Amino acid sequence: MNVDVVIVGGGISGLTAAYQLHKKDSSLQIVVLEAKNRVGGRTLTLPLKAADGTDNFDLGGQWVGRCQPHIMALLEELGLTHVQYLEGKKFMQLGSDRISSYSSDIPSLSPLALIDLQKLMFKLEWMRKQVDIRDPYQSPYGAEWDAMTLDTFVNNQLWTKGARDAIETALRGMLGVELSQISVLYFISYMSAAGGLKNLIEATEYTAQEYKIVGGAQQISQKLAASPPSCVQMQQPVSKITQ
Known part of the structure; x- marks a missing residue:
């Protein structure tokens, strides 16, 4: 088989590349090599038991927004719909063993702890x-910031356990790593590219x-x-690329 394009990785990026290349030139012979036995990369949806039977739950990346025009356009093209529920009671366990609930936007x-958290957000914005x-x-x-981990920075800035738990939970979910694994400079650059922590x-x-x-x-x-x-071939890990 003659192949014009080989794409490594069957996640959203690799599959979008194959999809767009095919739209540009349908005569191209394209192969996507995926190491796992599934497509999706960092997105993983599994059926889990719910109150009314079975529902689909995302265990990996899951949110999109209009600040991401390319993925939003792709969702429309693929016929996928979206929703986000904000109303109702929220539960959290931060700062102690006690589980609490709240209905506003403020935990x-x-x-x-709230003052502590707000001071940190002012500092990050600066x-x-x-x-x-x-x-x-x-x-x-x-x-200086590249030589310091985000974990060290957060511990130096915050005084209350509740504020530390809140920011660590938010950043783990956002970045997909522990705070000790990235530098302050990386996080500040990441946050700045998005226009601020709020976004x-x-x-x-x-x-x-x-x-x-x-x-x-x-x-x-x-x-x-x-x-x-x-053109996706599963369980085909790539160990070497020669051009």
């Missing part, structure tokens, strides 16, 4: 304005968690893999 932390996302290392604080952690209009995909985010890859050129 039910102690007044001291820090992101010191970084040019086109060249973060040229920031006056570039070397990354909220589910309001034009933020990163504005919508969830009905039926699960893995459908994006599954639908792309089932459409032309339908």
